Every structure is written in structure tokens, then in C-alpha cells.
Amino acid sequence: MTAGRSVPTDVAFVQSALGKVLASVRAEGSASHRSIADYLMRNPMRGTALKIEEMAEGCQVSTATISRFARDIGFASYGAMRSALAETLHTAMQPVEKLRTSIARRKASLSAGDASLEQAKAxxxxxHGAHxxxxxxxxxxxxxxARTVYVLGLGMSSxxxxMLTLHLQPFCQHVVELAVAGGTEVAAGQLVHMRRGDVLVVLSFPRYSSDAMRLAQFARSQKASVVSITDSPSAPMVSLSDHxxxxxxxxxxxxxxxVAxxxxxxxxxxxxxxxxxxNLKKAARLNDVIADYLV
Known part of the structure; x- marks a missing residue:
């Protein structure tokens, strides 16, 4: 992370020491521990306020399991884990709140269109700070x-x-855009050819598509790599992605x-x-090929 850049709260939380511990448990822990870690990563703010009984209900586990989870990741009690969660969030939120306050002040004197442009800049x-x-x-x-790159975006992400497919085609062996005429059914039919060595790139933004998640799960079952381009560490595609x-x-x-x-x-x-x-030679060759078709 580059100093001086603004980082969204959820990204900063995931990159914190506690966030990394939770991510590790979500990837490799027992079923009950994965459930708790996933809940906390998706709802860190809520986790700072919930009583242990409420947390257990939200994660669909027992209070004893919640207590054991807290001890297993290094805390003396559930209360101590909750305090650490709050402290981590407070640290993560400071630069973000400064940015939000600055944007809010500027928006007060802007038209709707100008406010949208300001949000795009933010x-x-x-x-820029998230990678x-x-x-x-x-x-x-x-x-x-990759042998074949499959690109998937449903709804507004299509x-x-x-755009990504058009950019990749000159530089990859084979690129397949899945969400063409026919929708999810056609996309699923294309994926039957997928195997190890292939890559599925999923673009997933609110409103998130459950079909995109199901197709990504199928890609993982075929041992293909899954790359997602999404908006937040709490987005549903993150847990299904290799990158x-x-x-x-x-x-x-x-x-x-x-815009971003x-x-x-x-x-x-x-x-x-x-x-x-x-690839640089391919780019030069592409320019030569299309030059005759440009004004």
C-alpha cells in the first residue's frame, strides 16, 4: 500500500493484522470457524456491537463456539475480540472519514451532475490505493x-x-465472452469446455448477480483459476476468487x-x-492491421 493514498474502510480492515487472521480462518478453518470469520469480515461494524448471543444467532453457531473461536485466534474472551475489532475499525476509518467529509463539503455546493463527477474522482x-x-x-x-480466458459480466457489468474482452483478444490465445445473446444458459454451455489452465474473469458490481457466483463455483470445480474485478472485500465474489x-x-x-x-x-x-x-509486437502489428480502416 502506498503512503498517502486513501483506502476504503473494508479494504483497510481486510489488510489489517486482525483482518488477515480472519481471512486465513475463513479459508482454512473448520466449518463453524469459517462461518464466524466470514460473518465478521462481511459485518465488522455490526460485530463491534453484538452480544455473544446475537453473534451466535447471526453465525448460526453456539455461544460456546463463538468463545472458542475468540480464544483460537488469540483473544482471552469474546469481549476482548470485540474490542480489538472496534479498535481496528477505528484505525481503518480515519482516512476514509476525512475523504468523505471533504466530498460532502464539496457536494453541498454542486449540481447533481458535478457531484457525480466528484464521486467518480473519489x-x-x-x-488507486486499494492495490x-x-x-x-x-x-x-x-x-x-491461460489456455482460454473466459470473461463474465451480467446485468450492468456486461x-x-x-470492454475487457475486446482489449484482451489481441494478446491472449483464446478469449470467450460468456454473457452474449442467450444469457446465463449460453454462458453455462460455454463453460463445459473449461479445465485446469483456463482463467475465468468475473466482473461483479452492485447489484450482484447470483448467477455469476454459480458459474464461478462451477469454474472452481473444473480447477480453473477465478479472477474477480469487484468493489469490496465483502462482495460475494471474493470468497470464490483466486485473485x-x-x-x-x-x-x-x-x-x-x-468509472473505476x-x-x-x-x-x-x-x-x-x-x-x-x-505482446508489444502484437500491439504494433494490430495498429498496422487496423490503420487502413481508420480515418
Whole structure:
């Protein structure tokens, strides 16, 4: 994480020491412990206020299991874990609250359109701070080595999937856009050919599609790698993904903003293009091929 950048609260929480412990338990713990860790990662703010009985009910486990979970991750009691959760959230929220206050002050004197543009700028700033310098290169290399890259976006995310597909096609062996005419049924039919060595890239933003999650689960069962481009560590696609790229999508009126998602798509494609000399030659060749069709 680069100093000075603004990071969304949920990203900062996941990257904290406690967040990393919870992520590890969610990935490798027992069924009951995974349930508790997942609940806390999705609802950290709520977790600071719940009594142990309420937490047990929310996680559908016993209070004894909640107490054992707290001890197993290093706390003397449930109360101590809840206090640590609150302290971690307080630290994570400080830079975000400053950014939100600044945006709110500017919005008070802006038209609706200008406020939307301000939110887009904020989403870009937050997204810029949500990735380490290496994460785009890791994902780009994974895609570059794939036998087939499948790209999925449903609903409003379908236009983002089309954009990514068009950008990837000149530089990958085989790219398949799943959400074409026919919808989920056609997408599922395409995935029957998937196997180890393939990559599924899922673009998932509010409103999230449950069909996208089911198709990602199928891809995992086929031993393919799953990459998601989504808005938050608490988004439903995160737990199904081998790699995640975050694009902040907050908006005051629309269900979500796609501005930062477009920026992440472009950053990913650029990382892939410059990852080896062969791709740079392909880019030059592409320019030569299409030059005759341009004005």
C-alpha cells in the first residue's frame, strides 16, 4: 500500500493484522470457524456491537463456539475480540472519514451532475490505493499464460465484460465472452469446455448477480483459476476468487459507478501488454492491421 493514498474502510480492515487472521480462518478453518470469520469480515461494524448471543444467532453457531473461536485466534474472551475489532475499525476509518467529509463539503455546493463527477474522482482515488504495485502484474501474467480466458459480466457489468474482452483478444490465445445473446444458459454451455489452465474473469458490481457466483463455483470445480474485478472485500465474489482486483463503485444515485472499473480494466490490459516483448509486437502489428480502416 502506498503512503498517502486513501483506502476504503473494508479494504483497510481486510489488510489489517486482525483482518488477515480472519481471512486465513475463513479459508482454512473448520466449518463453524469459517462461518464466524466470514460473518465478521462481511459485518465488522455490526460485530463491534453484538452480544455473544446475537453473534451466535447471526453465525448460526453456539455461544460456546463463538468463545472458542475468540480464544483460537488469540483473544482471552469474546469481549476482548470485540474490542480489538472496534479498535481496528477505528484505525481503518480515519482516512476514509476525512475523504468523505471533504466530498460532502464539496457536494453541498454542486449540481447533481458535478457531484457525480466528484464521486467518480473519489472512486478513482480510492481504487488507486486499494492495490499493491504487484497485484496487476500477477493477474496479467496469469491471464497471459491461460489456455482460454473466459470473461463474465451480467446485468450492468456486461458492458464492462465486453470492454475487457475486446482489449484482451489481441494478446491472449483464446478469449470467450460468456454473457452474449442467450444469457446465463449460453454462458453455462460455454463453460463445459473449461479445465485446469483456463482463467475465468468475473466482473461483479452492485447489484450482484447470483448467477455469476454459480458459474464461478462451477469454474472452481473444473480447477480453473477465478479472477474477480469487484468493489469490496465483502462482495460475494471474493470468497470464490483466486485473485481480486478492487474498483470502488460508490454513487449517490446509481446502483454503482463503473468509472473505476474501467480504469482497472485499462490498467490490467496495459500491465499485460508490457509484460513481454511479444505482446508489444502484437500491439504494433494490430495498429498496422487496423490503420487502413481508420480515418
Amino acid at each position: 472512486n478513482l482515488a480510492i481504487t 499493491s504495485p504487484q497485484v496487476l502484474d500477477v493477474v496479467a501474467n496469469k491471464i497471459s499464460r 458492458c464492462l465484460a465486453s 481480486v482486483l478492487y474498483a470502488s463503485s460508490s454513487h449517490g444515485v446509481l446502483p454503482s459507478s463503473g 472499473a474501467v480504469a482497472v480494466i485499462e490498467a490490467l490490459v496495459v500491465s499485460l501488454m508490457v509484460s513481454n516483448k511479444a
